Amino acid sequence: MRIRASLAAAALSGAAALTALAVPAAHAGENPAAAKAEQYKSAHQALSKHRSLAATPATGTEGDIQVTKVTVNANKDFVVGVSPKSFNVYVTVTDPSGIYQDPHGVDVALWHGTDFDNDLDGFLWNENGATSCDYWSATSATCKFTITAEPGQTGDLYDSSLNGRWNVTVQATGNDGDFVENDYYKNEWIKRAASFSGFNAGPEPVSKGKTITITGTLKRASWSYLKYYGYGSQSVQLQFKKAGSSTYSTVKTIKSSSSGYLKTTVTASVDGTWRFHYAGNGATSVADAYDYVDVR
The missing domain is CATH 2.60.40.10 (Immunoglobulins)
Structure with a gap:
């Protein structure tokens, strides 16, 4: 050589x-x-x-x-x-x-x-x-x-x-x-690093049986332009961890829009933390975003 x-x-x-x-x-x-x-x-x-x-x-x-x-x-x-x-x-x-x-x-x-x-x-x-x-x-x-x-x-x-x-x-x-x-x-x-921006689960607090709306935008770093841009057409899991538990369960899988935007709804049942989880791929890292919702 x-x-x-x-x-x-x-x-x-x-x-x-x-x-x-x-x-x-x-x-x-x-x-x-x-x-x-x-x-x-x-x-x-x-x-x-x-x-x-x-x-x-x-x-x-x-x-x-x-x-x-x-x-x-x-x-x-x-x-x-x-x-x-x-x-x-x-x-x-x-x-x-x-x-x-x-x-x-x-x-x-x-x-x-x-x-x-x-x-x-x-x-x-x-x-x-x-x-x-x-x-x-x-x-x-x-x-x-x-x-x-x-x-x-x-x-x-x-x-x-x-x-x-x-x-x-x-x-x-x-x-x-x-x-x-x-x-x-x-x-x-x-x-390339991935992250979520604008993640929110709400309203909070919320009454049991009411609708919770979860939104956020999946982004990843551009090394060419030194900015984070929306990462479209990616599968993202919506996961939930009940208060007092240490384990997340996948509720559904949704796909980001062309601009990386995500939006979905669930029915409020118990207190806990909602999470968007992106598993990453061969070019992009894992990313997570969290929000705790108080159900009354």
Whole structure:
């Protein structure tokens, strides 16, 4: 992968080298991912002198070094609204010779696209390397990385189309020059934040047997424009939790209008909390809104 690419790039010069490494070349001037991916590659070219020079595939290992665990955002979906947000990644590596103590001796990044070298349009990485590394034995290390995702047209999440599944690339180097690289170690879901606005269940208090009207608007964040917009044609559950209970029950499922608006009615029976619950999808987070109604 990049060891092979790095050695080839060393033979190139000037603009030719930059062209050969563009990720992707057609988009190099259109998104910030290409520049960050180039920084990532450059950071690891220096390690090639310490590593074995054997050519490796895009996913491969040279020697007996192993990445044994990668935990991204505590194994939870990473949800981003309209402000920068950080998450942690932990990488555990073992090698009989020990782990090479370089800022990028262990490294990890998240990327969006179909191929790291040829079709990449999103890239999240801490260019300073690990926030900290715990060399907890002579042969093993766990490194913590703090990565910040910034939405907006000049940020990492510059377009809402970057929501969904991202790939995790990880690599590590041993003291003996062994190394492991895997562009598809695992997947992580980075989602646009959803929320409800104007949620209300009323009137309140209400007489038993009378009608309660529940309204609200489902919205989700636009990374392109840094605003929340109505999210239409989405199924939302109306749920109820009786006073004194800890469990919600689904009363009905309704669908948001083209503008995200929701409205439904129920008959008042007992005190309790009404909730709109949106379960989310592969691109959008879960969202809930609550209102307690006193029935007399």
